[in-house]
Amino acid sequence: MQPRILEIRQAVLDKNDQLARDLRSRFVAAGVLAVNLVSSPGAGKTALLEETLRRLLARGWRAAAIVGDLATENDARRLARSGAPVRQIETGGLCHLEADLVARRLEGWNLADYDFLFIENVGNLVCPSDYDLGEAVRAVLLSAPEGEDKPRKYPPMFHSADIVLLTKLDLAAAVEFDRDAALASIQAIAPHAVIFETSARTGAGIDAWIDSLVTRHASYVTRQP
């Protein structure tokens, strides 16, 4: 018997993409700017987010966070110190967040109560790149100790970034971080990305990053704090 060919032409991650589109519509309708934070493990997502939440709240904005963590609740505890509502997704070994996990963790939260929602992804520069979470902004971190050429090693992730944050720049001298090489490497992979040079420890660059989020928020919401 001759096998029959059946045309399908469907994205394999179509289910996730559809759920992400639903989330995106909900975020826009509620006026909340969703930010997906991705990086390799230990690049400083939690420290950056803690400082970002603290400063946003101090400026009178309403911000919340969802944090994906493989096994522990440590990150959620650290983030809660900022005073913002924080929920944890224990991924139990899954190497990335999916739209479905985010949607389920959002249950019971009234999105309209917030201006900013941060989604701290699992530390991984490969797997999260294919999974749309409905975010308005994808921010990818590159920490000084990781080396300047990370973007060239992980082009799918860095190319998908709207914003790239250089982090832990307080360590730049100690690790002989080559700033120009890092910037060139980001621009080679993500010429469209806006770059911020930060240190959560000294606070350098954090306000500039927050300003850019506030500007993006204003672009689709008219409400002010």
Place this chain on the structure above:
Amino acid sequence: MHELSIAYNLVEIADAAARNAGALRVKVVHLRLGALAGVVEDALRFGFPVAAAGTRVEGAELCIEPVAVQVFCAGCDAPRTLAPPFVFRCPVCGQPTARLLQGREIQIESIEIEESEGGDDATTHS
């Protein structure tokens, strides 16, 4: 290692399509895979039979068509193909470009199925 998740999604789509078509089993799955999809082909090939076990897709061949990265260069007003290692700059005029035309695809194109009625393989399989 999200390739296993992707393999499960792939099998789920192929299995459902085969079921809707009344097919007993899938012989080949044709997949288009972009060079910028962030998927390691070997890992996907490793995960595919694991995900396919116990479904209509079990034993199917995974046929992968690679999709090159293509960007649009505004300077040349033309599509340009990039070769790895990827630098998002026009290979002809050197202008930076972020406008991706293709290369992120993880798309199931088609499946080759075996109909349930009258197939020899179908009866031996069950």
